[in-house]
Amino acid sequence: MDTRHAALFALALPLALAAGEYSGVKDLAARRAPWLSDRIIFEKLESPTDVFELSSSGGQVEIRASSPSAAAMGLGWYLKYYCHRSMSHAGDNLAPLADLPAVGRPVRIEASARYRYALNYCTFNYTMSFYSWSDWDHELDWMALSGVNLMLVANGEEAVWQGTLRRLGYSDAEIAAFIPGPAYTAWWLMGNLEGFGGPMSPAMVKRRADVQKRIIARMHTLGIEPVLPGFYGMVPSSLAGKVTAHIVDQGKWSTFHRPAILDPTDPEFPRIAGIYYDEIRSLYGPDIHFFSGDPFHEGGVMAGVDLPKAGAAIQAAMDSRFPGSTWVLQGWLENPKKELIAGTDRSRVLIQELQGEQTHNWELRQGYEGTPFLWCCINNFGERPGVFGKLQRFADEVYRARRSEYGGLMRGVGIMPEGIDNNPVAYDLALELGWHTGHVDVAEWIRGYVRYRYGSSDPDIDQAWDIFLQTVYSGANGGAENVLCAWPASPGRPVSTWGSLAIGYNPAAFARGVEIFSRARDRFGASETYRLDLIALRLQVASDEAMGISRAIDQALKSRNRAAFETAADSLLELGRETDHLLGADPFYRLQTYRDQAVRYGMTPDEKRQCLRNELMQVTYWGGNDEEPNEDNDYAFKAWSGLVDTYYLRRWETYLERVRAGWDKGIVPKPDFYRFEHEWVDRNNAALFVP
Numbered sequence: 037m038d039t040r041h042a043a044l045f046a047l048a049l050p051l052a053l054a055a056g057e058y059s060g061v062k063d064l065a066a067r068r069a070p071w072l073s074d075r076i077i078f079e080k081l082e083s084p085t086d087v088f089e090l091s092s093s094g095g096q097v098e099i100r101a102s103s104p105s106a107a108a109m110g111l112g113w114y115l116k117y118y119c120h121r122s123m124s125h126a127g128d129n130l131a132p133l134a135d136l137p138a139v140g141r142p143v144r145i146e147a148s149a150r151y152r153y154a155l156n157y158c159t160f161n162y163t164m165s166f167y168s169w170s171d172w173d174h175e176l177d178w179m180a181l182s183g184v185n186l187m188l189v190a191n192g193e194e195a196v197w198q199g200t201l202r203r204l205g206y207s208d209a210e211i212a213a214f215i216p217g218p219a220y221t222a223w224w225l226m227g228n229l230e231g232f233g234g235p236m237s238p239a240m241v242k243r244r245a246d247v248q249k250r251i252i253a254r255m256h257t258l259g260i261e262p263v264l265p266g267f268y269g270m271v272p273s274s275l276a277g278k279v280t281a282h283i284v285d286q287g288k289w290s291t292f293h294r295p296a297i298l299d300p301t302d303p304e305f306p307r308i309a310g311i312y313y314d315e316i317r318s319l320y321g322p323d324i325h326f327f328s329g330d331p332f333h334e335g336g337v338m339a340g341v342d343l344p345k346a347g348a349a350i351q352a353a354m355d356s357r358f359p360g361s362t363w364v365l366q367g368w369l370e371n372p373k374k375e376l377i378a379g380t381d382r383s384r385v386l387i388q389e390l391q392g393e394q395t396h397n398w399e400l401r402q403g404y405e406g407t408p409f410l411w412c413c414i415n416n417f418g419e420r421p422g423v424f425g426k427l428q429r430f431a432d433e434v435y436r437a438r439r440s441e442y443g444g445l446m447r448g449v450g451i452m453p454e455g456i457d458n459n460p461v462a463y464d465l466a467l468e469l470g471w472h473t474g475h476v477d478v479a480e481w482i483r484g485y486v487r488y489r490y491g492s493s494d495p496d497i498d499q500a501w502d503i504f505l506q507t508v509y510s511g512a513n514g515g516a517e518n519v520l521c522a523w524p525a526s527p528g529r530p531v532s533t534w535g536s537l538a539i540g541y542n543p544a545a546f547a548r549g550v551e552i553f554s555r556a557r558d559r560f561g562a563s564e565t566y567r568l569d570l571i572a573l574r575l576q577v578a579s580d581e582a583m584g585i586s587r588a589i590d591q592a593l594k595s596r597n598r599a600a601f602e603t604a605a606d607s608l609l610e611l612g613r614e615t616d617h618l619l620g621a622d623p624f625y626r627l628q629t630y631r632d633q634a635v636r637y638g639m640t641p642d643e644k645r646q647c648l649r650n651e652l653m654q655v656t657y658w659g660g661n662d663e664e665p666n667e668d669n670d671y672a673f674k675a676w677s678g679l680v681d682t683y684y685l686r687r688w689e690t691y692l693e694r695v696r697a698g699w700d701k702g703i704v705p706k707p708d709f710y711r712f713e714h715e716w717v718d719r720n721n722a723a724l725f726v727p
Contacts, residue, residue, distance in 0.1 A: 060257025061107045064177050068123065069115060071132035072097075078107050086147035086185070090114055092139040104259030105185035106147070109471065112181030113145065116488040123178045124460035125163075126572070126624065127565040129491050147183070148438065149470030153263075153388065153410050153450030154179055155188040157222040161654065162419040162455035162672055164191075165219040166630075166637040166647060172251055180258040182467045186450075187255065188328060189262045190225055192248025192319065194241040196265075199315040204308065205278055212236070214272045214295075218244075218637065219650035220659065226333045227270040229292035232659055233650045237643055245319055252320055263364055264320065266327030267312040268350050269297040269305065279304055286336045290668050291660040297331060299341050300349035309353035317357060326386070327354050328364040330371055344379035351380045366390050367397050367404065374405050382407045390414060390452055392433050393426045403442030411437050412450035415462045418532065418672035419455020423508045423576040424515040425462035431476040434469045455672070458572065461485060461509070479505055490566050496555045497566075503549030507541035508576065516540070518579035519586045520612050521673045521684045523709055524691030526593050528586035533667040543580040550577050568624055575625075575675055578615045585611065598699065605692045612685040620677035627678030630655075635724065648724055652717045656683065657710065665710045683716055 058078040065073040076097045081089060083102040088110030091098050097114060101107035115121045118137040121130050167175070179187060194215050201211045216224045217233025218240065224230055252262050273296045276283045281304035286294035298305055316324065331346070332338055354361045363380065365372040368390040377385055387409040389398045398409050411434050415425050437446050449470045451463045464485060469476060479502070486501050487493045516539045517531040530537050550573045560566035585608045592601035619625035634651035638644035653659060655676075658668035690707045698704050 058101070058104055058107045060254070060259075061104055061111060061180070064108060064180055064258065065111055067173070068130055068177055068181075069119075069121065069132075072115075072119070072136065075136055076111070081106075083146075085150070087144065088113070089142060089144045090118075090139050091142040092136070095136060097136065097139065103185075104257065105152075105180070105183060106259070108180035108258055109147075109183035110145075112183065113143075114139070115181065117484055120488045120491050122464075122488045122565075123174070123181060124464070124489075124565065125178070125457045126460050127563075127568045129489060129563060129565045131491065145471055146473075147471050148473045149448030151186045151386075151410060151448035151450070152183045152467055152470040153186045153412065153448060153452075154182075154184045154467075155456075156414065156452040156454055157188065157190055157226050158418075158454035159222075159452075159456055160188075160190050161219050161222045163453075163457050165221075165650065165654075166633045167191075168633075168636065169247060169250065172247065173254075176251065176254050176258060176260070179260060182464065183470060184260055184467065186261045186263060186326065186448075189248060189251055189255070190221065190265055191251060192245040193221070193225055193265050194236055195245035195248075195319055196312065196315045198238075198241055199318070200308070200312045201272070203311050203315075204275075206272075208238070210272075210274065214274075215241070217650040218647060219654045223289070223292075224295070225265050225270075226330065227268075227286065227295055227297070227336065228289040228333065229659075230272060230295045232292060233646075233653070237640070239639065240643060243639075249320060256323065261326055262320075262324060263326040263328050264316060264324055266329040266350070266354055266363065267309040268329035268331045269300050269346075270295050270329075270331075271298045271308070272296070279308075281305075282340065284337050284339060284341060286332075289335060291666040294336065297336065297341070300331075300346040300353075301342055305349055306353055306356065309350075310356060313354070313357035322358070324358055325360070326362045326364055327358070328366075330366050330368075331376065332373070333366070333371065334369065338373075343373055343375035346379075347376040348379035351384065355384075360384070362386050364388065367395075367409065372404075374401070377405065377407055386410065386447060388412045388450060388452060389437075392437075393429050396433065396437075398437055398442060398446070399440065403445040406445065408445050408447045409442075410448050410450045411446065412452045413462065413466050414452050414454060415459060415466075416453040416455050417534075419453075419457055420515075420532070420535075420673055421458060421518065421572075421575060421675035422515055422579065423459065423504070423572055425459050425509050426511050427462065427465055427478045427482075427505065427509045429511055430462070430466050431469060431478055431481075435475040461489075489569075490560055490563050494556050494559065496552050497560075500549045500553035503545060503552070504573075507543075507546040507549065510541060516579065516583065517673075518575075518582060518675060520579070520582045520608070520615060520680070520688070521670070521675065523670070524688050524707075526704075527590045528583070531673050532671045533669070537583060539580055539583060543577075546580070547577050550574060567622060571618060571622060571625055574618055575615065578611060578618070582608065582611055593695070596702075601695070605695075608688060609685060609692075612680060612688065615675070616677050616680040616685070618677075619675060619680065625675070625677055627674075627676040630674075630676065631720075645721060645724055649717065649721045652720055655679070656717060657713045669710070669713075683713075686716075687712065 079100045081100040081102050086106040088101040088106045099110040101110050212235035213231050215236050220233040282299035282302045284297045351363050362384045364386045367387045385407050387404045387407050389411050391414045392411045393413045451466050517535040519528045522529050522531040588604040623629045634647040635644045638647040655672050655674045658671050660666045694705050
């Protein structure tokens with residue numbers, strides 16, 4: 037090699053190495069925007085904080101970034117705000133562009149949040165119970181393009197517990213009795229139940245661990261740190277028969293008997309925790325720096341447990357196998373107990389303000405008593421349907437927390453939905469707030485969102501979204517549940533125990549906005565994102581209409597007006613049939629889609645039946661086999677075609693017939709809806725044909 041070529045080689049080497057550092061992001065571009073990937077260049081940018089720069093010349097785009105996560109966010113920013121393209125959980129808009137948009141003046145965006153966090157334990161069941169690798173592939177790419185750099189991964193804990201319990205002398209049958217079915221692992225890991233919906237076959241346990249390994253490997257290439265469930269003392273309730281230790285029975289959560297808690301101050305705790313963390317290391321490697329775990333989640337029994345010493349012991353056990361790791365805790369209700377974190381090294385604790393759109397515990401508790409925290413939103417419980425989200429509140433609270441006297445403790449933002457397959461605007465905004473230093477005006481931000489959501493601006497869509505921001509996406513309670521999906525009653529009742537039928541906006545104004553939005557269907561009918569949003573918006577209009585009809589039924593019963601009752605009853609059932617037809621227009625809103633997903637997840641006839649039963653139970657009576665309904669009944673209700681007509685409408689038809697039968701006597705014989713629900717699950721599960 038002559039001197040000239042050697043010099044050229046030396047100059048090229050740093051760029052090649054820098055590009056190699058972001059090979060995972062380059063692969064992402066090839067998967068999602070192949071029309072762009074060969075015209076984009078990545079370079080390393082030295083910076084103590086996450087930052088990216090965009091520029092273009094000669095038909096190519098250059099992204100200079102400080103980390104793989106920043107590089108992926110830079111790619112997402114270019115796709116959104118220059119190409120008007122995006123991904124979401126409710127449709128993608130990634131059609132190719134022939135001409136690459138120029139950046140114009142170079143752009144530099146620096147993260148205001150050290151961490152951009154994602155996922156709730158519940159998301160792994162309400163949305164992800166039966167994800168294939170293709171689903172995870174899409175999920176992780178969306179996370180990366182949204183700038184996420186810290187994410188819960190709870191998909192493969194069954195293998196960790198399997199290995200741990202074997203080393204504690206458990207038989208395979210005893211282990212199987214502890215691990216729940218694939219749609220109930222979240223509440224197991226949170227210490228709420230054990231074994232329900234199981235047993236999970238050893239083959240499924242292995243497959244889930246294999247997928248977990250693949251998820252973590254992909255995350256590392258995209259600059260996303262995994263958060264794994266840590267050991268906080270949750271153990272099988274049967275452990276008391278295996279070891280001599282202070283094991284505290286945790287009583288009930290809903291109708292379920294909870295796993296026990298091994299007192300973290302007991303001498304057995306570090307031994308068992310060490311086994312647990314050794315299993316994690318063996319399965320998923322040593323490159324894990326964050327562990328989650330919430331003792332006494334939503335209740336529990338703390339009798340005899342010294343909380344300050346317990347917190348210190350939990351953290352010490354993590355540190356013994358994963359030195360310097362951070363303990364991630366949920367700021368939810370009264371958790372974490374201030375006493376629990378009092379004895380910890382708070383610099384290695386991270387608390388998630390879980391429902392920041394409603395709460396401000398970070399402020400009430402004076403920065404969680406001086407502990408680093410994240411501002412997070414839930415926005416969705418049970419992946420229930422509806423159009424809602426307190427968008428301006430998101431922006432206001434993030435800005436307020438950052439500028440408060442506790443701003444030095446605020447480490448970032450996060451999304452913690454129980455289900456993530458609706459209201460994509462909420463999660464886009466929440467995560468992007470981690471890249472804004474100023475106070476975001478959502479009315480201005482939404483213009484860019486609308487353009488990248490649907491591919492171009494449109495006066496009707498813009499006008500409609502202005503109305504949506506003033507109604508369903510305002511600061512009012514926009515999460516009214518659909519009375520069509522509720523247990524029939526007079527007066528009408530919410531669908532779920534903690535739900536509401538209060539419509540916190542002007543439904544007529546909202547309906548007008550949906551009408552304006554629908555005017556664009558001839559221009560945007562080929563857009564998947566537009567079609568799915570139009571169905572969701574029309575569904576919300578139907579939900580609001582159902583509330584009005586329900587009130588008409590109530591009034592007719594009070595006034596004993598039979599003609600008015602029959603008119604209202606017919607209107608409600610007709611609206612239900614129209615709703616089912618509306619939802620049937622796209623597979624995204626069909627029960628069959630999610631039935632098929634659950635069935636494909638199983639590899640044997642028994643697994644397929646188990647997965648389908650798990651799916652059907654979760655979206656109906658949720659769990660438990662008692663003769664009376666529990667508080668979780670319909671908690672995760674869905675508006676799916678095939679579920680509306682065969683399940684929700686059948687309940688209403690039964691109820692209305694009972695009203696008619698008792699009209700002259702002025703009484704309504706009580707229908708046994710709970711029995712109907714169990715029979716519906718049994719019948720649909722039995723109908724599964726497995727060759």
